[in-house]
Amino acid sequence: MTPISHIAHKKVTWLELFYDLIYVAAISITAHVLVHSHHGAIQAGTVIKYFLIFVPLWWAWTGFTVYVNRFGKDDTVQRVAYFLQMAFVIVMAASINEDFDAYYLAFMLGYVGIRLSTALMYIRTWLENDGEPRRIARYLGLTFLGGALVSFSSVLIPGDAKFFVLYLGIFADILLPLLARKKVLSHLPVHHPHLLERYGLATIILLGELILVIVNGLREGHVGVEYMIAAVLGFATTVSIWWHYFESSEHIAEEDRKSSGQSIIYGHLLTFLSLGLIANVLHYDFHQELTVRNFGWLALSGFTLYVISTAVIFLPGKSRLHIRQTLIRTAVFIAVAAIALPLLPSTTAIYAALFLLFAGFALAEGIVRNRGKRSVA
Incomplete structure (x- = not known):
């Protein structure tokens, strides 16, 4: 089977809209971090936290959005993946706080859960297809699986070093598709x-x-x-x-x-x-x-x-x-x-x-x- 869904006309589904609403609720909470000012200024540490919380949310949403754009089939497995990711987003949203360190574990587990489910959907597509769809799904599936596992390994790291490991996995996730833009991803354009x-x-x-x-x-x-x-x-x-x-x-x-x-x-x-x-x-x-x-x-x-x-x-x-x-x-x-x-x-x-x-x-x-x-x- 080779369902190359990007060739057909695609329309946004009600499930995608539901998915977006869950994420935007989390993004709204993230923006609220900047509401905490001290002595007439937003502290540099608060601005850094805003970026550090925002980037994983954006990347988690982007990962599955682009997967559905290239390979989406709107079958039962994909719908289950949507709902599973929504549950993890709720966990992330509930963990967003100016005191990021205190809520770190729940936030990290929510993010890793989303990324692992996205990686597994790519691996599923890899196993079901041939040609360019198979090659691209394999590259992205293994890339995202590796990034998620690196981020998850941060639970083993004490102190502030755990943040470095978490974002090492995230930025590897973000950078590798960019590096593969011409040699890999351009062979299967997005819709x-x-x-x-x-x-x-x-x-x-x-x-x-x-x-x-x-x-x-x-x-x-x-x-x-x-x-x-x-x-x-x-x-x-x-x-x-x-x-x-x-x-x-x-x-x-x-x-x-x-x-x-x-x-x-x-x-x-x-x-x-x-x-x-x-x-x-x-x-x-x-x-x-x-x-x-x-x-x-x-x-x-x-x-x-x-x-x-x-x-x-x-x-x-x-x-x-x-x-x-x-x-x-x-x-x-x-x-x-x-x-x-x-x-x-x-x-x-x-x-x-x-x-x-x-x-x-x-x-x-x-x-x-x-x-x-x-x-x-």
Whole structure:
């Protein structure tokens, strides 16, 4: 048997949507780690914890998402794997805490459980297929099995060294598919429209989390002009991100790309991280717990990560001239943000400037896309 499912038209299933919702709940809890500020600043250790917790969640979700994109059959075994992974995600989500060390064991076991089940699905596909599907499933199955076992071995390591072993397994998992992009994975391209749809659905659910921050901010505060301004600017910023992301996504979904999808996969790590940072920008504008300078740096970090991520996701396959022009526009927006956001005199001014940056970025990219369509026509 050789079920090469990426050739057929693929649609996102209700089970995939259910799966995404479970993960986004965990990602939302992870972003909440940054809510803990001290003396008007988010401590460096807290930011590091945010990244260290976020990366395994993103990679666990990505691993099975890409498997289903290439080899999914929606049979009983795959459905059982979905539900098993959801249970492990719940374990991970329940273990997310600023005191990461105290909850380490449960978090690690949840992550390893997800990765082992993904590796076993690849091994199943390896044993059932021939040719390129067999070769690719074998490579990824053994790679992910090895990474999961390295991470699991961290239970044997005392002290902080266990974190090094855990992330050694994770980063080996992440790096090896990148190294095999041309020699192995390019021989069985991903189904780009389906992959974009999956990442797009996760993105829109995360944007919904921004709206939830706004709603909670209004509920927890007193009715007043400052809260209404915060809500309006937060909503306008969210709409600007939606407009840019999904206009760009629909534009490249029309392209006939044949690749391993690495730009989409790895670029969305930065997208998801940026949305977590922006959710905290919204939170801190309502609660005013950061100094103006620290609030500016948080806003700058969220904006910079977002625009870099979209360059990674949406640029591959374009002409060299288009890539150069897009990178120049992106650099200009980052430079303006780097000059303005840390220097503005109030959180409201920073918040308004952040909206203008996102709206301006969406508008500039939209104008360029429309010109490109007219020139082709």
